[in-house]
Amino acid sequence: MPHIDNDVKLDFKDVLLRPKRSTLKSRSEVDLTRSFSFRNSKQMYTGIPIIAANMDTVGTFEMAQVLCKFSLFTAVHKHYSLEQWKEFASQNPDCLEHLAASSGTGSADFEQLEQILDTTPQAGNVVTGEMVEELILSGADIIKVGIGPGSVCTTRKKTGVGYPQLSAVMECADAAHGLKGHIISDGGCNCPGDVAKAFGAGADFVMLGGMLAGHSESGGELIKRDGKKYKLFYGMSSEMAMKKYAGGVAEYRASEGKTVEVPFKGDVEHTIRDILGGIRSTCTYVGAAKLKELSRRTTFIRVTQQVNPIFSDKS
Numbered sequence: 678m679p680h681i682d683n684d685v686k687l688d689f690k691d692v693l694l695r696p697k698r699s700t701l702k703s704r705s706e707v708d709l710t711r712s713f714s715f716r717n718s719k720q721m722y723t724g725i726p727i728i729a730a731n732m733d734t735v736g737t738f739e740m741a742q743v744l745c746k747f748s749l750f751t752a753v754h755k756h757y758s759l760e761q762w763k764e765f766a767s768q769n770p771d772c773l774e775h776l777a778a779s780s781g782t783g784s785a786d787f788e789q790l791e792q793i794l795d796t797t798p799q800a801g802n803v804v805t806g807e808m809v810e811e812l813i814l815s816g817a818d819i820i821k822v823g824i825g826p827g828s829v830c831t832t833r834k835k836t837g838v839g840y841p842q843l844s845a846v847m848e849c850a851d852a853a854h855g856l857k858g859h860i861i862s863d864g865g866c867n868c869p870g871d872v873a874k875a876f877g878a879g880a881d882f883v884m885l886g887g888m889l890a891g892h893s894e895s896g897g898e899l900i901k902r903d904g905k906k907y908k909l910f911y912g913m914s915s916e917m918a919m920k921k922y923a924g925g926v927a928e929y930r931a932s933e934g935k936t937v938e939v940p941f942k943g944d945v946e947h948t949i950r951d952i953l954g955g956i957r958s959t960c961t962y963v964g965a966a967k968l969k970e971l972s973r974r975t976t977f978i979r980v981t982q983q984v985n986p987i988f989s990d991k992s
């Protein structure tokens with residue numbers, strides 16, 4: 678008989694962070710930089726652990742140029758040619774430490790890791806503690822957590838599969854940290870407060886798609902209609918992406934992403950400042966002088982309402 682898990686699982690929208698006694702006098706006292714030492718590869722990384730998603734509308738070189746100035750990370754999408762990579766690398770040498778290529782880097786270690794991950798059926802994103810442990814013990818340093826929370830993801834609709842993101846992050850972080858591994862919360866952040874909640878829940882890194890879409894530096898066609906500007910944003914498993922890169926949706930599968938028009942938001946720099954300012958503020962409310970301390974200072978309160986709806990619009 679199928680099993681029903683009766684524990685309540687929560688999304689970002691179901692909680693708020695409880696304010697705590699704080700001696701911090703100014704948001705400028707908060708340090709958002711973290712240094713990581715990875716369990717298996719022994720590599721180190723220092724930066725603000727927010728990642729632009731490896732979608733062709735988000736993980737662009739233009740995005741990376743801005744994000745690296747803030748020490749944020751970009752997972753560059755896999756549709757750039759080797760020539761484009763070489764040109765970017767030669768012109769932006771300072772950016773490279775904050776970049777990940779979505780395709781292989783060619784080093785033997787990476788190939789081996791890829792092979793290991795290839796042989797693990799659910800590799801890609803996971804949402805349960807058991808899978809996190811299995812992947813870390815198989816050689817992975819960082820596990821990406823999230824099935825179905827993405828803004829242009831239709832997996833939950835098409836397949837009925839998913840896991841509320843806040844609970845997924847809390848459970849997976851617990852499993853990963855027990856083995857000295859790390860996790861990325863991938864998808865489902867709508868506002869700076871959600872990014873703060875993901876860190877509070879234990880995410881080491883937070884990956885953003887929709888929040889970084891629609892900017893000058895984002896990919897996707899710019900559309901002008903009735904005096905307004907929009908940018909096209911689509912899931913990497915959407916019909917749009919599959920047509921663009923794979924010649925269409927294969928017969929045996931359904932698209933699991935959609936296409937939307939995002940109102941044009943201007944330069945991404947403003948959005949980044951807004952996100953970082955929000956998280957600094959979160960840290961002062963809960964008394965965390967460093968981002969690293971945020972999860973230790975986090976108590977979530979379950980809520981039935983996030984914001985006052987009286988003048989409600991998208992914000």
Ligand code: 5GP
Pocket residue numbers: 730731732823825826827828829830831832863864865866884885886887888911912913914915933934935
């Ligand atoms: P967002 O920040 O927009 O809520 O979520 C971004 C994440 O959505 C990406 O990092 C990726 O994991 C996921 N994603 C991107 N495109 C698709 C898609 O077409 N289908 C699904 N299921 N997930 C997608």
